[in-house]
Amino acid sequence: MNTEEVMREMAVILDEVAGVAADQVAMDKSFTDDLEVDSLSMVEVVMAAEDKFGVKIPDEEVKNLRTVGDAVNFIVKSA
Amino acid sequence: MSAHTRVVVTGLGLVTPLGTDVASTWQAVLAGKSGVRALHEDWAVDLSSKVAGAIDADLSGVLDKVAARRMDRSTQFAVVAAKQAVADADVLANVDPIRLGVAFGTGIGGLSTVMQQMQILNERGPDRVNPLTVPMIMPNAAAALIELEIGAQAGAHAPVSACATSAEAIAWGTQMIRDNRADVVVVGGTEAVINRLAMAAFSAMRAMSTRNDDPATASRPYDLGRDGFVMSEGAGALVLERLTHATARGANIYAEIAGFGMTSDAHHIAAPDPAGAGAARAMLAAVVDAGATTTDVLHLNAHATSTPLGDIAEAAAVRKAFGSHTDQIAVTAPKSSIGHTLGGAGAIESILTIMSIINKQIPRTINISDFDSKVNLDVVINEHRAISNSEILALNNSFGFGGHNVCVAIRNY
CATH class of the missing domain: 3.40.47.10 (Thiolase/Chalcone synthase)
Structure with a gap:
């Protein structure tokens, strides 16, 4: 999957798991500061992304995923 | 009061x-x-x-x-x-x-x-x-x-x-x-x-x-x-x-929670005390807490879950608590319509009790084709019972595994 495809799927996950409207999701948006994804929701987002993209996102990596773009790039790189 | x-x-x-x-x-x-x-x-x-x-x-x-x-x-x-x-x-x-x-x-x-x-x-x-x-x-x-x-x-x-x-x-x-x-x-x-x-x-x-x-x-x-x-x-x-x-604040008032009684059987983890002593004490405590006397009670919304033992035990408890006045208490068993919602039942049935009070109508208990004569209660069976009294005190019984007996007394407002 390319960046654009992963980004589109991440928007779906964020809507489903955390109620973030698709038009709010952008590469530079911070999960916690901009999208108000709390730490439990972030775990859900990570699990849903792992299932969707067939990747493993280790806990020690999750803290580096500050923005949507961080997550998308990590997934593109790992997939 | x-x-x-x-x-x-x-x-x-x-x-x-x-x-x-x-x-x-x-x-x-x-x-x-x-x-x-x-x-x-x-x-x-x-x-x-x-x-x-x-x-x-x-x-x-x-x-x-x-x-x-x-x-x-x-x-x-x-x-x-x-x-x-x-x-x-x-x-x-x-x-x-x-x-x-x-x-x-x-x-x-x-x-x-x-x-x-x-x-x-x-x-x-x-x-x-x-x-x-x-x-x-x-x-x-x-x-x-x-x-x-x-x-x-x-x-x-x-x-x-x-x-x-x-x-x-x-x-x-x-x-x-x-x-x-x-x-x-x-x-x-x-x-x-x-x-x-x-x-x-x-x-x-x-x-x-x-x-x-x-x-x-x-x-x-x-x-x-x-x-x-x-x-x-x-x-x-x-x-x-x-x-x-x-x-x-000028709120609409449906009814008054006049009192409650809560007791425990210390009898068995699941079976009701067949003598109904604890259940009777809960009902009496609710009446006392409501500042009423047993003869004030007009209506009972029973726990009556449709089990062979439980329905009889509750009926015995009602008779123990109210004696001959039991004959003056119209009883309905809403689980005949709804089934048993376990932890939801006490609230659901208290609401139905309130609806009975404000509509002055006690709904009939459905599905009784062969009334168990061991149940010595005035059960509302064939048609709904109209309430003509201006003062209405009703009780709602709820009993739980573990021997928990709770009775809520509700009065019209």
Whole structure:
């Protein structure tokens, strides 16, 4: 999957798991500061992304995923 | 009249197999409908009891989508019922949040979520378990989610006493107001365990009806052919309010929570005390707490779950408590229509008791074709009973496994 495809799927996950409207999701948006994804929701987002993209996102990596773009790039790189 | 601070009911909310609000449920009760259906789901194929009062209505529009997926089904019902009740009372804009409380329980709680997550754990491993599992399965989840929904800061409590749970919640909420900890308390209870494990477990106790060929008549309290309770799901919520608070804001008042009685049997983990001593003490305590005498009681909304032993034990307890006045008490058994909602029953049936009081009409108990003569009570059977008295004191009984006996006394206002 390319960046654009992963980004589109991440928007779906964020809507489903955390109620973030698709038009709010952008590469530079911070999960916690901009999208108000709390730490439990972030775990859900990570699990849903792992299932969707067939990747493993280790806990020690999750803290580096500050923005949507961080997550998308990590997934593109790992997939 | 009692010397207590007076507590009244200013809001009602219901989610039952008969309807997803108070009006539709009440109309279905009056129409003599049953909320029980066959369990045609695949997981029920080999169960001995394959009937249940399942809620098939779609409630997804009522709850926020993300909030709903973080709740067990039992909590979803609870929050829906509580939202109805606070809207009905029009109270949230009219109460200080630090004077707003919650007392809301469940008999079993998030068992369906436990089963789902157990399956994920076994099939996919520990790192696939939903991070919201704990807040979804904790027995105080409904109380906590209602507290969050309405912003209640006076305290949120979650009584747990099996099938007496939500009657006990009414008692706790009343006491919060009497103790001057709150002016308004949202109380009630919920249950949603129509699942393979709960159905198998209650069946293993030989507690459930196996009248699988005729679901609508499977729940038949006081009928000779009764063979156990019918599992049901749903929630009931009431807004309790200090009388002076309610009158000051011009609130609509449905009825008064006149008193309550709570006792325990110390007899057996599941069977009722056949002499009904503890249940009788609970009823008498409720009458005393209401500042009334036994002869004031006009109506009893019975626990009567349709089990062979339980219905008889309750009838004996009523006779023990009220003696010859028992003949003057009109009894109805709403589980004949709804089935047994376990932790939801006390609140759901207190709401039906209130509806009986304000409509001056006691609904008939359905499904009695062969009345059990060992039940020495005036059961309302063939047609609804009109109430002509201007002073109405009614009792609602709820008993739970563990020997919990709770009786709520409700008076017209």
